[in-house]
Amino acid sequence: PATWQWTAADSLFLELIAQCHQRGxxxxxxxxxxxxxxxxWAFRDLQEKQEASAYKDWYIVHRFDDPATAENEFRYEGWVGVETLPExxxxxNGLVTGPREHVHAIVQRWMDPNGDGDPSDGIDGWRLDVSEMVDVDFWKEFRQWVxxxxxxxxxxxxxxWxxxxxxxxxNAADRFDIAFDAVMNYRLARAMYQFIGNREKQIDARGFxxxxxxxxxxxxxxxxxTCQNLLCSHDVDRFSSQVVNPDRWIDHAADPYGNPDYLLRAPNAEEWQKVRLAAGLQMTLPGAPMVYYGEEAGMWGGDDPDCRKPMTWPEMNFPPESHDQFGRLREPDPVGFDPKLFDWYQSLIEIRRGSAALLHGQIEFLQAEGPLLVFRRSTETESAIVVANNAPVPLRMTLNTAAYFPEATELVDRLSGTVYSTPELPLELSNFGIVVLTKKN
Structure with a gap:
């Protein structure tokens, strides 16, 4: 740390932090x-100097190179065996002293860049990679630093996993508050895939x-x-491709490398409806929604690297996608920004941000049978009812809301703007449709 400098890239990142903070x-x-x-740099020093390196204790070295032989005998532990990622x-107690002190300095550098005790010029938190592979005692200390x-x-x-x-x-319960404020909620992502993505192995609303x-x-x-409610990430196939490839385990057989039957095509109209439904549930269930870049823009793709393609910005044009990851020709799919899906995400986010019930209300499942899911989010002063139809055909139902909105004479679906008189609401949901009912202002 004593030799660290602020590079041009570092300074640009500090400016990004400032600009973001100005925008809330x-x-x-x-x-x-x-x-x-x-x-x-530490590993390169170890490679070069071997046992003479000041960083020889930072890594798990199985064998140092013998300079008396032509062969390179240097062997070390890599993350899940990957040699380019030395552990x-x-x-x-977790990380040994050298790297532990280095990580502490990293936390200080980026959370309070000028060291004045005011963190407003620094980052606001951390996502901790492969956290289960680091001893929890280290994360306890890391939490104290933060x-x-x-x-x-x-x-x-x-x-x-x-x-x-x-x-x-x-089950992350034993990590909360002693180590983490949240975890990436892949358990929700798995349930979403099983409920909305699967076909033959689909769970019904009750199972969900x-x-x-x-x-x-x-x-x-x-x-x-506070959990990060995600549908997908940089480490799994995009949800828009999960619905094209049903009946697997999430994060398994998720690309043509490990699954020759995996389809890389764009979703069809019905599959995009499933994506819209999943986004609707993501934004209305308890938790902190995490939108992986491009979900809102209509991107699709298999597991890494296919899920990490360049962002489809609205002002840019892209050639059709006509090859698979092996360079083989396939039926071309148009590639571009999807303004209707983007508008859908904007509407959902606006509804969520404007509702205390959806932000931090309790949840009560009112109906869960077959494709029909009905739940209520509520605080002491506000309620919202979400009705979802996870079926390829429209659904009609009557919903009695007297017990949940006793003083309201009218409710409104925040997504469509449709106004209903209480207490008996005749609802018509489209295939893979969703409504969000609140008291009419």
Whole structure:
């Protein structure tokens, strides 16, 4: 740290932080503290100097090179065996002293760049990569470092696979408040895929509700509300491609490399309706929605690297997608920004931000049968009822709202603007449709 300088790129990032803060936005950055790249300066020093390196204890070295032989015997531990990602050494307390102190300095540098005790010029939190592969005692100390600088600093952990081979995800309850404020909610993403994406192996509304309620019972409510509710990320195929490729385990067989039957085509009209429904539920269920770049723009793609294609900005033109990842020709799909889907996301976000019930209200499942899901979000002073039809055909139903809006004479669907007289609401939901009912202002 004593030799660190602020590069032009660093200064530009500080300007980005300032501009975001001026707009009421916050920035969290990705902290990768289980491993480094093999071009990282400490590892390069180790490669060059071997046992003489000041950083030989930073990494898990199995064997140093013997300079007396022509062969390079240097062997070390890589993240899940990947040689380009050498793992950082740990002891019973997590990262060993050298890298531990280095990470502490990183936290200080980016959370309070000028070191004046005011964190307003720094980042606002951390997303911690492969957090289950670092001892929790280290994360406890990491949390102290963060909260000492900014008590409101947000810490979310990538904490999902307990047993990848058997589709078992972690229960993160024992990580909250001692380590993380939230986790990336892949359990919700899995339930969404099973409910909306699957066909032959689909769970019904009851199974979906039960899956969510299990998590709500396991997690403190305030942590349910802070969890990153995602449909997809940079580490899985996009949800828009998940619905094209149903009946798998999430994050399994998610690209043509491991699954020759995986389809890379764009979703059809019905599949885009499923995407819209999933976004509607994401924005109305308890938690903090995380929109992966391009979801709102209509992007699709299989697992990494296909899910990391360039953003389809509205002012740019793109050639059709006509090849798979192996360079083989396929039926071309137009590529471009989807303004209707973007408007849908904007509407959902506006509705959520304008509703205390949707932001932090309790949840009660009123109906969950077949494709029909009805739930209520409520605070002491406000309610919202969400009705979803996860079926390829329209659905008609009558909803009695007397118990939930006793003083209201009219309710409005915030998505369509349709006004209903209470208490008996004759609802008509389109295929994969959703309505969000609140008291009419």
């Amino acid at each position: 936005m916050r920035i969290i950055i990705d902290g990768v503290f289980n491993h480094t790249g093999n071009t990282f 950082i050494r740990e002891d019973e 909260k000492e600088i900014n008590p409101d600093g947000y810490i979310t952990g990538e904490y999902w 307990e047993d990848y081979g058997h589709n078992v995800m972690h 509700a039960d899956s969510l309620q299990n998590q709500y019972r396991e997690y403190p409510w305030e942590r349910v509300l």
